[in-house]
Amino acid sequence: MPRTHSPPPLRPRLRGRGRLGIAVLGILALTACTTADQGAIAGGSGDDLSPPDRTERLAAACNGCHGVDGSGSGAMPALAGRDSAFLAARLRTWRDAGTGSGPDHLMVRFAQALDDTDIDALARHYAALPPGTTP
Amino acid sequence: MTLTRRHLLRGAAGALALPFAGPLRAAGRDARVLVIGGGFAGATAARYLARWSPRTRVTLVTSPERYWTCPFSNTAIAGLRSVDRLEVDYGALAADPGVELIRAEVTELDPVLRRARLADGRVLEADRIIVAPGIDLDGARIDGYDAAAAQRFPHAWEAGPATALLRKRLEAVPEGGLVIVTAPDNPYRCPPGPYERASLMAWWLQQHRPRARLLILDAKDAFTKDALFRAEWQARYPNLAWSGRSDGATLRRVDARAGTLHTDFEDHAPDLACVIPPQRAARLARDAGLDGGRGWCPVEPLAFESTLMAGVHVIGDAAIANPMPKSAFAANSQGKACAAALAHLIEGLPAPAPVLMNTCYSLVAPDAAISIAGAYGVRDGALETLEGTAGVSPAEGGGVRAAEADHAHGWYESIVADAFG
Numbered sequence: 001m002p003r004t005h006s007p008p009p010l011r012p013r014l015r016g017r018g019r020l021g022i023a024v025l026g027i028l029a030l031t032a033c034t035t036a037d038q039g040a041i042a043g044g045s046g047d048d049l050s051p052p053d054r055t056e057r058l059a060a061a062c063n064g065c066h067g068v069d070g071s072g073s074g075a076m077p078a079l080a081g082r083d084s085a086f087l088a089a090r091l092r093t094w095r096d097a098g099t100g101s102g103p104d105h106l107m108v109r110f111a112q113a114l115d116d117t118d119i120d121a122l123a124r125h126y127a128a129l130p131p132g133t134t135p
Numbered sequence: 136m137t138l139t140r141r142h143l144l145r146g147a148a149g150a151l152a153l154p155f156a157g158p159l160r161a162a163g164r165d166a167r168v169l170v171i172g173g174g175f176a177g178a179t180a181a182r183y184l185a186r187w188s189p190r191t192r193v194t195l196v197t198s199p200e201r202y203w204t205c206p207f208s209n210t211a212i213a214g215l216r217s218v219d220r221l222e223v224d225y226g227a228l229a230a231d232p233g234v235e236l237i238r239a240e241v242t243e244l245d246p247v248l249r250r251a252r253l254a255d256g257r258v259l260e261a262d263r264i265i266v267a268p269g270i271d272l273d274g275a276r277i278d279g280y281d282a283a284a285a286q287r288f289p290h291a292w293e294a295g296p297a298t299a300l301l302r303k304r305l306e307a308v309p310e311g312g313l314v315i316v317t318a319p320d321n322p323y324r325c326p327p328g329p330y331e332r333a334s335l336m337a338w339w340l341q342q343h344r345p346r347a348r349l350l351i352l353d354a355k356d357a358f359t360k361d362a363l364f365r366a367e368w369q370a371r372y373p374n375l376a377w378s379g380r381s382d383g384a385t386l387r388r389v390d391a392r393a394g395t396l397h398t399d400f401e402d403h404a405p406d407l408a409c410v411i412p413p414q415r416a417a418r419l420a421r422d423a424g425l426d427g428g429r430g431w432c433p434v435e436p437l438a439f440e441s442t443l444m445a446g447v448h449v450i451g452d453a454a455i456a457n458p459m460p461k462s463a464f465a466a467n468s469q470g471k472a473c474a475a476a477l478a479h480l481i482e483g484l485p486a487p488a489p490v491l492m493n494t495c496y497s498l499v500a501p502d503a504a505i506s507i508a509g510a511y512g513v514r515d516g517a518l519e520t521l522e523g524t525a526g527v528s529p530a531e532g533g534g535v536r537a538a539e540a541d542h543a544h545g546w547y548e549s550i551v552a553d554a555f556g
Contacts, residue, residue, distance in 0.1 A: 051478035052187045057490040060183065060471045064464055065494055065542075067549040075538070076545030101529045103538040106494060106508040112523035113492075113510040 055121040058114070062122070065106075070126050081131030088123035095119070166191045166481045169251060169261035171241050171419065173197025175204075175463040176451025177267030178228060179470030179554045185233025187478040192235070194259060195228065196251065199238040203294035205325060206463045207547050211298050212291065213335035214306075215501050218299045227556025244423040246444035263480075265473055266425060266432075266441075267451040267466070268417035270324050273430075276413050278388035278397075287391040288410035292324065304407050305336060311346040312406035315396060317386045319413045320354040322431065324452045324461045327507070329353075329411055330364045331497040336409075337372040338500050350405075351377040352384040352398060359460070360497065360507055360527050367499040367536075386410065416453035423447075431455045436518045437486040438476030439469055448473050458520050459511055465493045467554050488513060496543035503536035504528075504543040 052060070063069060065076050072078025079087065094104065095111035114122070168191055170181045181195040203221040210216040229236045237259075243252040244266070251259045272292060274280030291301040308314055314336060318329035333351050340347040349372070356379040358364075368375045378384035383400025389410060396403045396410070415421070415430035425432040425441050432449040433442045439454060441447045450473050451466035459465045468491050476486035491511040498504045510524035529535060 051482055051484060051487075052475050054487065054490070056187075057471065057475050057487070060475075061468060061490050061492045063549070063553050064467050064492070065546050065549050068552050072545075073548040073552070074545035075541035076549055098523070099526075099529075102533060102535050103506075103542050105526060105529055106506060109508040109524045109526050110492060110510055113512075113521050 054118070055125050058118060058122055059125050062126075069129055078131065079126040080129035082126055084120075084123040084127035086123075087126055088119050091119045091122065166263070167261045168193050168263045168265065168477060169249075169259055170195045170265040170267065171197075171244065171251060172267035172269060172417075172451070173202070173223075173225065173228070173236075174267060174269055174451060174466065175550070175554045176466035176470045177265065179467045180265050180267065180450060180474045181234045181470075182228070182231065182554070182556065183471050183474035184477055185231060187474055188481050189233060191477075191481055193233060194235040194237060194261070196237045196239060196241055196253065196259070197225070198240055201295065203298065204463070204547075204551060205292070205294045205328070206550065208291065208294035208298045209328070209332045209335050210498065210501075211294075212302050212305060212332060213339045213501070214302065215335070218295065218302070221294055221298070223551070223555050225555065231556060241419060244419055246423045246425060246441070246447045249446055263446055263448065263477060265448045265450060265477075266420055266423070266453065267449070267470070268419045268453055270414040270452045270461075271417050272412045273415045274412040277386055277410070279391065280389055280410070280412060281391065284389045284391040284410070287394060288389060288396075288408040290409065290411045292328075292411055292414070301409060305339060306343075308340070308344055308347055308406045310344045312344065312348075313403070314340065314347060314349045315403055315405040315408040316349065316351050317396070317408070317410045318351060318353045318355065318358065319411055320380075320385075322457075322461060323411070323414045325495075326359040326460050326462070327364075327495055327497040330358060330360070331499070332409065333375065334364070334367065334372070334497070334499040335501075337368070337375040340374065341372060346374075347406075348374045348376070350403070351375070352386055352396070352403075353377060353379045354385040356380050359495075360505055363505045363527055364497075364499065367503070367505070371500060414452075416449075420449060420453045425449055425453075436513045436516070437489060438480065439473045448477075456518060458509070459491060459493055459518060460495065462493055462495050463550060463554075464495060465491075467550055468492050470554070491518070494546065496539060496546055498540060498543060499536070500540075502540050504539040505536065506539055506543075 066079050067073040070079030091111050094107045097108050100108035168184060170177045173195055181193050185193045202223045208221055211218045228234055240254040241251050242254050249261050249264050289297055289301045291297040316329055316333045333349060337349045384398050386396060386398055388397040396408055416426050416432050420426060420432050425444060427443050432454050434449050434454050435442055439448045439450045441449055450469040452461040472489035472491055479486050493509045496504045496506045505528040507527045510521045511518050512521045
């Protein structure tokens with residue numbers, strides 16, 4: 001159902017800080033993952049006031065299986081710190097395969113929802129994160 | 136609080152036509168968002184909103200009672216995992232600097248004024264409320280279903296002590312005995328749950344009571360991953376049988392004193408019955424009028440805002456989000472979509488197209504699992520499954536069942552950490 005109204009901002013938007021904010025978020029994300037983090041999702045205390053872009057929202061979906069910030073968990077492979085070309089190539093292979101015969105059949109399904117821009121952005125996103133605990 | 140007709144009309148009008156003007160907002164101050172319910176949906180929404188909208192004041196109210204995850208609780212019934220290992224530790228959420236965690240029952244929710252009253256008398260106000268209360272069991276459609284029946288035929292559809300009870304009852308089943316699992320009609324929490332449970336109970340019986348039988352009485356003729364489940368049952372569990380609605384297997388009446396189950400077709404006197412009753416949105420949501428009297432809560436698909444009450448969002452099992460199933464992964468995904476939408480709305484930006492996904496693993500034996508996946512988008516104002524994204528596990532080959540069992544364990548650790556920290 002299309003919304004017939006557009007809510008006004010609940011607080012004034014601060015302007016001119018977006019680019020700096022993203023840089024700060026990146027640094028905070030790195031430090032938050034390498035120090036003992038008290039439960040907050042990495043980046044949560046950043047000064048970045050931009051709402052999450054599509055890449056962040058896609059990555060959040062990946063983390064549901066692949067662990068917080070793609071850190072991996074048991075047999076679920078880590079994504080953080082992987083080579084971006086490797087990640088992008090895997091996603092393209094799955095997307096183009098159309099069907100899967102192994103446990104990666106799930107990835108074949110999800111890759112159908114990704115376009116080239118998504119794939120490259122996700123690959124860069126995880127490549128920039130510090131490696132997780134799962135090899 | 137009793138909702139008056141005027142309240143309801145105001146809420147409906149607000150959702151459909153009037154501009155949203157947060158009556159609780161003071162100019163220039165940070166937004167306040169109240170999340171009610173600390174399960175997979177609510178905890179995820181609170182954590183991700185704190186991350187994505189760091190200046191927003193995020194308060195999460197969840198029950199002071201202990202909480203155990205429903206995912207993987209079937210492994211505890213089969214003795215593969217202790218119930219203790221299902222318990223959620225809220226320590227990380229309590230320590231999250233972006234989330235104020237309150238452990239209290241919510242006694243009243245006013246969706247029009249966007250206020251919640253807690254059992255200790257405190258009243259919380261917010262610009263937006265995210266309601267994630269989960270389900271209530273609704274035994275009214277089964278004659279004779281009452282508290283005694285729930286004890287005699289444990290559903291264990293809310294994990295914890297009930298899980299332990301069902302485990303204990305399973306261990307008491309005599310050799311050669313009959314175990315029955317009943318599955319409700321759609322919709323209900325965790326569509327593959329009854330079949331995973333039956334599989335793992337059958338596995339345990341096979342090891343310890345090899346002459347015992349397990350019968351599934353289903354109020355449906357088809358169920359999720361049914362071809363895969365049936366193939367696994369045929370290969371693994373000769374003592375497991377399934378009957379569906381067309382076989383007259385819909386459960387109509389129970390007799391807790393006699394210990395009997397009665398379907399359209401026949402009567403059963405099992406040694407153990409796990410009766411999973413029909414369900415509906417938890418009472419908090421229904422009392423607030425968020426279900427419109429329908430049992431489940433209608434929402435729009437971008438921000439999961441109630442179509443009945445403006446400014447109130449409903450996520451997780453309580454929401455109508457077809458074709459997404461009522462699963463922990465879907466709840467987690469909806470929590471993120473709702474948080475992302477609110478992070479935009481708070482800045483005066485339109486909610487983006489949501490990223491919504493589901494993954495459900497079901498163990499058919501301790502070392503074998505099958506799975507289902509889907510990704511969802513919005514078309515013509517409704518959720519739809521994105522083309523090519525829906526599918527289930529391939530046929531066995533190359534050890535895929537064993538590999539998916541390993542993935543299921545990794546999935547569980549990840550989703551719990553993602554939702555609760």
